Amino acid sequence: MDKPSTSTHISHQYNAELEDIRSRVLAMGGMVEQQLATAVTALVEGDATMGELVLSTDFKINAMEVEIDEECTSIIARRQPTASDLRLIMAVIKTITDLERIGDEAERIGRMATQLAKAGTLKKQCLELEGMGNQVKKILHDALDVFARTDAQAALEVARTDLKIDRQYEGVMRQLITFMMEDPRSIPRALDIIWSARALERIGDRARNICEYVIYLVKGKDVRHTSLEQIERETLSSQ
């Protein structure tokens, strides 16, 4: 299948518009990455000020989503894109929804981190989350990177790393359950950590979604609800 390219249009203006939405998605992604990094630091360091900083930036990400969405609709109406251009726009519309929801999850982590910092943190438990937080920051960064490079093979590899996050999440959960059972007074604070771990796990899922849109964009095949093994067998072997 044709590799999406914006260099083949007769209209330079149309090219510029497609390039513009791609860079806007990456700018939005960069902002979401920054928000996630701040949220994870707030959680791990028990820093209420950083936690509140996450809450105050969410509206910018929401505004970017709405703007990019409107730009996509406008391009469809004016340019009547087909084939790889249309797939690019569809992939963008879906990607920004996931990015916006990742921002919401980061905001949730920021809120929990603020509460935890004020209540006196459970430092030890937060440290358990640090490794998971780093892994989630990495998958988001890598997913945005494969989107930027439009690389389906790399997208499959990045999607696969989500399994590692799922295992880390299960480990964190097991530890927190033990901790709550040993010291029931810690339950409310432990639950805030559980919500944060859950939010991180969801961010991993959404980064994986972005990888799947990249595969759709390159291969023209919708690979959601398909196992990674099946994607590799059916889609990428035809390269």
Place this chain on the structure above:
Amino acid sequence: MDKPSTSTHISHQYNAELEDIRSRVLAMGGMVEQQLATAVTALVEGDATMGELVLSTDFKINAMEVEIDEECTSIIARRQPTASDLRLIMAVIKTITDLERIGDEAERIGRMATQLAKAGTLKKQCLELEGMGNQVKKILHDALDVFARTDAQAALEVARTDLKIDRQYEGVMRQLITFMMEDPRSIPRALDIIWSARALERIGDRARNICEYVIYLVKGKDVRHTSLEQIERETLSSQ
């Protein structure tokens, strides 16, 4: 702004295609409603067989999402829709994403219900969820109804009922925390109920999203990230 109508096209075939995606969304919505009802019953009745039934139907909902998505992309490529037709297609693309994720949440509830039934249910706590489950079934049904009727005013009213679910969720959470602190051995099972309550709360949020797409479809205005009061003031007052 023009009320979306499919009766004004010269091409009967184009009309039929737009009507077809609308009815497919409603068929998918009906299936998701059924799945949610089964999941809530499984949870409340402590019925492992019904819980497993939810798990076995999720693939159908996933397949419907992919099919409708492809049909939308195909209509954009072939028909080059603009104005209200394009907004309908955009609203459909977003609605089916939320419906599919509601299906995932129902699946999660089904899985928790199965585990709880096998471990010996906490009947009392499950009863607390029954009221919340009924409210969530209602908001999903009503959201699909306003989608079917393309009624922005009703969409706003349905969206508002999500606040009631948020309050019910907070009540359920407070009770479960107390319960866990009183009897730490119940923590693992109580957490399964917490995940189910959380899933129900998320379904409420997604039903609210669907209402917002209906307002966008009718009014041509993106009302996500806008408070309900602001939507009413700015958007609906112009009727």
